Amino acid sequence: MTGDRSRERRQVTVRGVVQGVGFRPFVYTLADELGLTGWVTNNADGVVAEVEGPGRAVADFCTRIAAEPPPLAVVESVEHRAVPPQSGDHGFTIRPSAGGPGRTLVSPDTATCDDCLRELADPADRRHRHPFITCTHCGPRFTVVTSLPYDRDRTTMAAFPMCAGCRREYTAPGDRRFHAQPIACPSCGPRLTLRRGSADTAPRRDAAALAEARSLLAQGAVLAVKGLGGYHLACDASDPTAVRTLRKRKNRGDKPFAVLADSLETVERLAEVSVEERELLLGPRKPVVLLRRHRTEPAADVAPGVAPGSPDLGVMLPYTPLHRLLLGLPGDPPGPDVLVMTSGNRAGEPIATDDTEALTRLDGLADAWLMHDRPIHVPCDDSVVRICAGAELPVRRSRGYAPFPVALPVPVVPALAVGGDLKNTFCAGDDRYAWMSAHVGDMDDLATLTAFERATAHLTDLTSVTPRMLIADRHPGYRSTHWARRAAETSGLPLRQVQHHHAHVASAMAEHGLDGTAPVIGIAFDGTGYGDDGTVWGGEVLIADYDGYRRFAHLAPVPLPGGDAAVRNPYRMALSHLRAAGLPWSDDLPCTAVATPGERRLLERQLERDLACVPTSSMGRLFDAVSSLAGVCHRVEYEAQAAMELENAALSDVTGSVGDDARNDAYRFILGAETEDPEAPLIADPAPVLAAAVADIRAGAHAGPVARRFHQGVIALVQEVCEVARHRTGIETVALSGGVFCNALLTQGCCDVLEGDGFTVLRHRRVPPNDGGLALGQLIVAARAEE
Secondary structure, eight states: OOSOOOEEEEEEEEEEEEESSSHHHHHHHHHHHTTOEEEEEEETTEEEEEEEEEHHHHHHHHHHHHHSOOTTOEEEEEEEEEOOOOSOOOSEEEOOOOOOSOOOEEOOOBOOOHHHHHHHTOTTSTTTTOTTOOBTTBBOOTTTBOSSSOOGGGBTTTTSOOOHHHHHHHHOTTSTTTTOTTOOOTTTSOOEEEESSTTOSSOEEHHHHHHHHHHHHHTTOOEEEEOSSSEEEEEETTOHHHHHHHHHHTTOTTOOOEEEESOHHHHHHHBOOOHHHHHHHHSSSOOEEEEEBOSSSOOTTSOGGGSTTOSEEEEEOOOSHHHHHHHOOTTSOOOOSEEEEEESSOTTSOOOOSHHHHHHHTBTTBSEEEEESSOOSSOOOOOEEEEETTEEEEEEOOTTTTTOOEEEEEEEEEEEEOOOSSSBOOEEEEEEEEEEOOOOBOSOSHHHHHHHHHHHHHHHHHHTOOOSOEEEESOTTOHHHHHHHHHHHHHTOOEEEEOHHHHHHHHHHHHTTOOSSSOEEEEEEEEEEEOTTSSEEEEEEEEEOSSOEEEEEEEOOEEEETTHHHHHOHHHHHHHHHHHTTOOOOTTSHHHHTSOHHHHHHHHHHHHHTOSEEEEOOHHHHHHHHHHHTTSOSSOSSTTHHHHHHHHHHHTTOSSOTTTTHHHHSOOOEEEESSSOTTSOEEEEOHHHHHHHHHHHHTTOOHHHHHHHHHHHHHHHHHHHHHHHHHHHOOOEEEEESGGGGOHHHHHHHHHHHHHTTOEEEEOSSSOSSGGGHHHHHHHHHOBOOO
């Protein structure tokens, strides 16, 4: 070293995602390179180090620790202060982790890195074909950590003592596995087991288990496979019989399956892949990416029954060594190059994680179970994302993302927001962090509620958030709200309730860093949300900030005949909308023809007498109605099926952006006021839309043009209402939220026209627009602290 030779000692505290990502080995190597003495440790606050040496070297250390962190680390802050030099240091050491108060951030589970994949395939490497190969740059984190600080004895790897070889690597500063807590090898690591059922008395182990699993998949079997955050059900995606068997056993209807492909080249045979989608597929998170399928003859790798009626195919690449081995290494016997990989559960239940439980719960679904003995501490489903308008749009935020927090633009008091009942995720918040949970699921099953309780306890413990407030939706029938109310009564904590669509808009504002001092035009389009008037909202335009909102405009309400019956049967919504528009139920309309004369008579009486017909302004239900009216989908077997199939029909008729010249060809809503009160909300009447669609259908139009013109009509409505709102309020920022904006065609079109009109458009990029992002909005609305 040259320069200042005066000795200096500084204590450095690094906060962020700095545990379980190789940060202490990085600090050790950096200090050794700069000739510094001292030590480094983990504590509940992050990573703390003391370094001593020449002043310039110490300054370089403090700069580079933030600028050159390990690949998986996210440095939120670096603080350092001078401390007295010590004469007793000899070299640099890693000290055992310390407990105490504080908070650090746990890394999400991360896909197997390229170095580990090379070793996995190298016959000369001692971890050749080891299903649990990992290092400081990859592998399980969130799903195995039981408490902080992050050390092996605080993970589910605590039961696996390291062999001498792993111990040498773990303690060698220059090794890639230096202090890699999940380190394992064939001698000391977890083991694979294949069972044919709970009564199997001769299970296969290790290599024999894997070989039989591959053979079973090739023969058309359904295999339960234990992964990072739970079990999958897998089968050969190219085998129509295997796909049909899995679909029938799981009672999945026509809901699309996701697939696991062996390579990017295979993916490119299946679907169109943009640069941004390629980065997601190959990146360290490896979510399920929704890709537009080729419109030419479909590839033989995927049977038609994998994703019937969907414009997209959900695809992921292997993110664990076990996945890579299931798909085969060079020289392995031939096998499927694409596997269906769907959550290991029955409809409505949470994903199975415990081995004994999996043998029971998945009995009748799987032909065999490929399991291992590394426990899963917290369930974590696969994340689902898509690229929309060149940017990431989360559909389900879970593995690879949770529990990494969302930075908040304003501080919040310690609180737990419980989200909604569909696609539930909850959120723990404190100060300027919000920790979103992994995907929990729909809260309509006792097992899901139990999983929810366990997950809330784990996340609040992991984040050191002790809630001083509970937050829930205003819907009186939500199970999540009932849970929050009981928990509040038991704990004595206050319960705050937040209107559903206000939370949607607030979540978009929060993830974009808005501090709430200026309101936005919030477009909240979804299927169901409890309104202030006790009706079902869902086609809402709000003038909103974090303090409150005003209902500026909404869809004209129509009856929701039979509640859930209308949701399950879109033809009922179509007939309700036609009646509200003054249009007859003619036999030549698909939605009329699908209903029997008896059904029509009963429905007509129900609507006339207003029996079980709560009014709804839902945009999601209008999508359902048009889907049935156009003959696309009359009955649904999974959420948003009718809307997704309508989008697919529109795509078949789109040559450019669906927002191009939207007003020239679009169906038109009438936007007007019901009263002269300037504060009364505007009403968007879809009657002209329905009349035009009926005319097109009677003129012989196919579903594609009807679907396209409807999408263009909704885009034109959004454009018009935002123009009116800007004229009246001066607001030029628009937030798009709610589950309808998982529709990429609609979202792209709205962004195009609004940005073309000079609006700043906020759309979801970090949390889902559907109810999976609801808890973030609840948190920032209800728990903001006085600064």
